Amino acid sequence: MSSPDQYKYSESHEWIDIEGTIGTVGITDHAQNELSDVVYVELPEIGKEVAAGDAIAVVESVKAASDIYAPVSGKVTEVNDTLGDDPALVNTGAFTEGWLFKIEVSNADEAKKLLSADAYKKHIS
């Protein structure tokens, strides 16, 4: 796994860590902090084909439900089942064990349009 400095970011606060053709997706530390206590995570079905920008998961805090968007197009290959029992991992490890799903990236060019870590920092400041 690379470090968050090397991840790519969406303006809607998802991160993606692409290794080979597989991208791991989560929400940023900034996003989890804004949401506060995450109490439920609804994950996509494995095998689901998604387009960049599709709402494919929901992260719910005590106060609100937030849609999570696919940062790139592709097929969902894996979801983080541990979040079922421990959704708070999204708070404690937004960039690590709180990842949401993995996606087989169908168009590598899409990832190039995402924000760098520096650009994302500027976006949230």
Added chain:
Amino acid sequence: MLAKKATLKTSPLHDSHKKLEAKMVPFSGWEMPLHYQGIIPEHKAVRESVGVFDISHMGVFEVSGTKSESWINALLTNDIRSAAVGEGQYTLMLNENGGVIDDLIIYRVEDQRFLMVVNAAKTQEDWDWLVEHKNEAVELSNIGGNMAALAIQGPKSRALIEKAFPQQSILPTRNKIFFWDESIPPLWISRTGYTGEDGFELFFMEEHSQDLWDLVLKRMEPLGGLPAGLGSRDTLRLEACLPLNGNDLAPDISPLEAGLSRFVSFDKPEKFIGSSILREQLESGKQRMLMPFVISEKCPPPRKDYELFVKGHGKPIGKATSGALSPTLGKGIGLALVQNTFAKPDQAIEIEIRGKRYKGHLTKKPLYRKTS
């Protein structure tokens, strides 16, 4: 967004909240703490130990005058005659249609002098309503603007009050209020709250807020308490099935439908505003009832406006007015306004969340009851 933020009112304790790195949110025209450490730890602190809430956003009115008792009885649903000096009572202010303008606590602090503590979101509306119905025998004063207030809630709230104010030998009992005026600044202390736990509410002039906040927090630390925000205040009150105006109470919901008939008096000499409609509801039967529900399977947090269904009955039977994953029960809970024919404890229901249905049942109030 920025312009809107600039108009939000702030509590006299605003800087203290910032210092504690509270997450501040807009609420009813105020900027108040949602939480400090997190909603769930703060919820648990109140259930297991003690929590301190800044409730300075609540409105406080004073009513006095020789005829104030009967004036109050004509405006509010409960019978104020049953509150002796030093006692508070829960009561409701209704519109002409019998719907709820606000729910509030009124304290009789002297024979013909009363304090009303009202919801922040409704302070102006309540005040305008009172002024509109005022007569010459009554004096009204909106004193909340210069005041601050703290709610100290939880099984260790009494221990905290005793440690913070050792010079005070007597404490009010449930629903009572009295005035402390010795070494500490003018201070009303009441044995009331909005969490389902034992607790106190302190009302004082804003210039003393910093000293009192610091004192209370210092004495709270060894008890394992936490400062607590609006987030846990909401989950705590929902477990206790205490209604939230704007969610479970509204101008088109009557107190009878909300299950609050014991706070409505038809026996008093004064005919209160809305009473004729409530009488009709009593005679013809209610169409809907506010009922607590529990979801028995793992589910996303129930929320306001989610629809409730009964198997074999096509149309929704009602919808949630409040909801949450209960930190104490570990289940989805809520209050829902349901058709009267289905308003029975143990009635099986399903709640629809994003197209999926989750099984549960209606139940009796409260969803949580303190053990001690």
